[in-house]
Amino acid sequence: MIERARIGILISGRGSNMIALADAVRHGRVPCAEVVVVVSDQPNAAGLSQAKERGIETLVIERRGRQRAEHDREIAMALNERQVDLICLAGYMRLLSSEFIDLFRGRILNIHPSLLPSFPGLDAQKQALEHGVKWTGCTVHFVDETLDGGPIIAQRVVAVADDDTVESLSARILDEEHELYPAAVSMVLANLLADSVTAQ
Ligand code: GRF
Numbered sequence: 551m552i553e554r555a556r557i558g559i560l561i562s563g564r565g566s567n568m569i570a571l572a573d574a575v576r577h578g579r580v581p582c583a584e585v586v587v588v589v590s591d592q593p594n595a596a597g598l599s600q601a602k603e604r605g606i607e608t609l610v611i612e613r614r615g616r617q618r619a620e621h622d623r624e625i626a627m628a629l630n631e632r633q634v635d636l637i638c639l640a641g642y643m644r645l646l647s648s649e650f651i652d653l654f655r656g657r658i659l660n661i662h663p664s665l666l667p668s669f670p671g672l673d674a675q676k677q678a679l680e681h682g683v684k685w686t687g688c689t690v691h692f693v694d695e696t697l698d699g700g701p702i703i704a705q706r707v708v709a710v711a712d713d714d715t716v717e718s719l720s721a722r723i724l725d726e727e728h729e730l731y732p733a734a735v736s737m738v739l740a741n742l743l744a745d746s747v748t749a750q
Pocket residue numbers: 563564565566567568640641642661662663724727
């Protein structure tokens with residue numbers, strides 16, 4: 551039975567969603583959870599120092615010319631050693647191998663800055679502006695083998711203004727992301743914790 555879910559967060563850069571999630575956990579807005587490790591594939595990821603400041607263990611696991619599957623195996627080992635129950639991708643810029651996804655199926659979440667299934671992949675905010683949509687937003691979804699295509703957990707809608715730039719739109723979406731991710735993680739953990747009780 552899981553009493554306190556152990557969360558691992560994967561980042562590649564700024565890490566603002568990681569910080570929003572870690573702070574929400576610390577302030578009790580994500581009940582029965584703790585962030586036990588932040589893993590970056592980039593040694594210079596700005597989010598690493600922010601995680602350290604919060605007393606969270608950080609690991610840099612670089613790809614260093616290795617195949618994706620081998621790199622992912624090292625990450626999986628680190629997460630398993632720390633008995634991580636839930637993995638949150640927060641601006642993690644690498645695709646995960648099918649072996650990794652299989653190992654943690656149903657326990658990997660991602661946040662994406664569009665209303666999926668519209669605008670998957672890179673530069674989602676730019677894609678939305680170029681397409682001329684009037685509404686966009688952000689999505690938290692389970693990760694499967696498809697690109698940003700796994701089952702949707704929660705979404706927030708953001709209006710597109712006529713004079714929006716990629717920067718202004720991205721900033722408004724990001725504000726919503728920071729609220730959506732902790733809320734979605736809470737929902738998923740409530741189910742995970744309940745399942746672990748019935749599995750007893
Ligand atoms: C966010 O927009 C997130 O939706 C996307 O990558 C960006 C990461 O930003 N997957 P940050 O590193 O969390 O600040």
